[in-house]
Amino acid sequence: MTLNLKSLLTVTSVAAALMASSALAQTELRMMWYNDGSEGEVMQTILDRFEADNPDITVVLDVVPYKAVLESLPIQLAAGAGPDIARVTDLGGLSEYYLDLSPYVSDTEYWETSFGPFLNWLAPDSDRISGFMTQLTVTGPYVNKTLFEQAEVTMPGDGATWDDWATAVVVVADKLDIPIPMAWDRSGHRVAGPAIAMGAKMFDADGNPALVDGGLKKMAQRLYDWHQDGTMSKELWGSVSGSTYLGANEDFANAQVVFYMSGSWQIPQFANKIGDAFDWWAVPAPCGDAACTGMPGGAALVALQDTKHPEEVGKLMDFLAQEENLAEFYGKTLFIPGHLGLATGGVEFATDDPRAKHALETFSGAVPTISQTAFDLQGYKNNRVLFNALISRLNEAIVGELTLEQAYARMEEDVANQLAELNR
Amino acid sequence: MANLTDRIKISDRLAGAAAWLVLQFFRLFEIPLSFIQRIVGVRGMPWIFLLPNLAFFGLFVVIPLCINLAFSFTGGTDLYLSDRVYTGTEQYGFLLDCETFGDPITCREDRFWKGLYNTATFTVFQVTFLVLFSMITALILNREIRGRGFFRAVFFFPVLLSPVVVALIWKWILLRDGILNAFLVSVGLDKILFFVSPEWSMFWAVFVSIWAHMGFYTLILLAGLQAIPPDLYEAAEMDGTSKERVFWRITLPLLWPNLLVVVVLALIKGVQIFDEVFVLTGGGPGTATQFIVQYIYNTGFTEPVRNFGLASAASIVLGLVLFVLTITQLAATRARDNG
Known part of the structure; x- marks a missing residue:
C-alpha cells in the first residue's frame, strides 16, 4: 500500500511537472511587422533577449508587406482576428482596436514622460497607453548631389522655395539627360506638408476637416503643372488609380531622379542600397508662402485589444519600450527616435556613412520647424480620409480625367461622404 | 503448366475476395439508404443524392449572396451585420444617382x-x-x-x-x-x-x-x-x-x-x-x-x-x-x- 502510494505520488509529481513545463511554453504572441530596411532583424535580436528572459512566452514576428498592414490588418481587426501586436502607420485611424496597456505596464509615468505627445496620436480621444513609436518620421526631400555637381548647377540653399527647386532640378535633368527631374511618393501625406507650407489650413475655425482652401490649391496647381511640363513624370502618380501608394525610391537609388520628395524612413534603405555610389543628400523642406515645413508621422508598435494574453503583451511592450532597448533599436535602424529622452539625449547611430549622418541631422533638425497645422493633421484620427481624397482626385486631374476645379469639388465630396459613413 | 493453373486460381480467388469486399462496403450504405427511401419515397431520393452538392452550393454561394444582399441595405463601417445601420435602398440610390x-x-x-x-x-x-x-x-x-x-x-x-x-x-x-x-x-x-x-x-x-x-x-x-x-x-x-x-x-x-x-x-x-x-x-x-x-x-x-x-x-x-x-x-x- 505504501509502495502504491509512493508510486502514485511519483507519477502525479512527474505529470504535474510535465504539465507545468508545457504550460510555461504555452503563450505565443504574434507581432505583425513590415520592413522599410533591416529593422525586422534588429527587432528579432531584441525579441530573442526577451524570450531568453521569459521562457514562458514565445514571440512570432510575422513580417508582411506594408500593403498588408494598410489593407489587410484593418479587416482582420474588424473581424476580431488580428495579431496581438502590430506595427502600424495609420496611428489614429486604427485606435479603436488598441489595447489600453496602462494596467499591464510596470510604470505608466515612464510611458507618459517618454512618449507623451505621441501617445495622443495613438489615442486621440482618450488617455490610453497603447504603444510607442518605432520611428518618428519627417517628410522631406532627397537630392542627388552628384548630379548637381556633374551638371555644374548650384544647389538651392536653406530657405529655397519649391519653385527654386523645380527650376534647378529641371536644368540638371536636361543637362545630364536624367529621365525624372522630380519625383514625389504617391501619397497624400507627402503632399500635405508642402500644401501646409503654401498656407493650407486643413481644418476650419471649428476644428472640422476642411481639405480644400487657397493653400492646398496653390500646391495642387504646382503639382499639376509639373506633371504637364515634365518636371514630374506621370509614370509614378499617373500610372495607377485611386489612393494606391507608390514610391520612387528604386528610381532614386538608380540615379534616375534628381530630387525625391519622401521622408526620413528612407535613410537606412539608401545607406544600404546606394551607399557611396553617389551623394544622396537630404535637404530641408522647401518653403512655400506660409512656412517651410514637412509632415511629421511615423510608425508605432501597438498592442491590440483582441489579444488573449494582455498581461504577456504588456510585459513584452514594457520590455521593448525600455530606453536601452529603444536606443539599440533606433541606433541600429537609423530611425529618428520617438522616445523623448533619447531624442534630447541623442542616439548613437550605427553608421559611418556621412550621407546617412547628414540626413539624420537634417530630418532631426527639421522637427522644430514643423508647422503646428502639420502636427494637428497628423494627430487627426481620420487624416487618411483627407490624404486619400487628395491623392486620388488630384491624380485624376493630372491624367486629364477631371479639371482641377472638378477635382477640388470631388475631394470635398469624398471627404464628406466618407466621414458621414464613418459617423453613422 | 500446373504452376500456371495454380497462379490463375490464386488470382481468381483474390479477385473474388476483392469483389466481395467491395460488395460488403456498398452494402454498408444499403441499410441507411433503404431507411431514408422509406421516409422520403423514391421520388425524394434524387434530392438525397444531390444533398452534398446542394449543401456546398448553399454554404459557399447562396448564404454569402444573401449576406451580401443584406449588407447592401446597411451602412456604416462595422463588419458584423448585427452592428450595422439599416439604410434601406440608400446605397443603391447613391450608386444610381446620375444627371x-x-x-x-x-x-x-x-x-x-x-x-x-x-x-x-x-x-x-x-x-x-x-x-x-x-x-x-x-x-x-x-x-x-x-x-x-x-x-x-x-x-x-x-x-x-x-x-x-x-x-x-x-x-x-x-x-x-x-x-x-x-x-x-x-x-x-x-x-x-x-x-x-x-x-x-x-x-x-x-x-x-x-x-x-x-x-x-x-x-x-x-x-x-x-x-x-x-x-x-x-x-x-x-x-x-x-x-x-x-x-x-x-x-x-x-x-x-x-x-x-x-x-x-x-x-x-x-x-x-x-x-x-x-x-x-x-x-x-x-x-x-x-x-x-x-x-x-x-x-x-x-x-x-x-x-x-x-x-x-x-x-x-x-x-x-x-x-x-x-x-x-x-x-x-x-x-x-x-x-
Missing part, C-alpha cells in the same frame, strides 16, 4: 460608372478579339501541320499560369526600362510609357487578357471542330465547293454550339475581370483601366473608410449583369436547340 448616365462625371459616385463603362469597353474588345483569335488558332491547329501537338501545348501554356504571374511578366516587359522599350530603342525608336497613356493601358489590358485565356477557348473550339464529321468536308470537296463556302456553310454552323459557349463564357469572365489588370496597370492611369470589380474591392477593402454597404450594392448590380448574360446564353442555346 446624365452617359457621362460618369455627372454621377454622384462617378467611379462606379467609370468602372462600369471601362468594363463594357474592355469586354467588347476582349471578347471580340478573343473569340476571333481563338477561332483562327483552332482552325490552324485542326489542320495537319508539322509540330501540331507542340503548338497546341504552346497556346495552352499561359492558361496554366497564375493571373498574377501573367501580369507581372507583362509588366516587366512593358515598363519604361522593360524588354519592349529596350527593343524600340535598339531599332532607333523612342521609348513609350505604356502605363501613362489611357489608350495603351487599355490596349495592353485587353491584349494580356487575350494572351492568358486564348488557349482555353481554343481548346473548346478545337474539340468542336474535331467533332464535325469529315465526310461532310469530303462531300463538299467532291462537289468542288470553295474553302470560304465550306467555312461559312459547314464549319461555322456546326461549330455554333461551341462558339456560343465560348462567347458567353468569355463575356462572363470579361465582366469579372480584376486580378490581371489590377496587377498590370493598378487601374490607371487615373481610372482608365479601373473595372467594376476593382471598384468594389477598393470601396470595400482599401479605402480608409471601408464602405461595405456600397461595395455590396455594387456587387449586386454586377451580379444582375451576369444574371442577364447567363439568361441570354440559356435563351440562345434553347433557341438553337429548338430550331
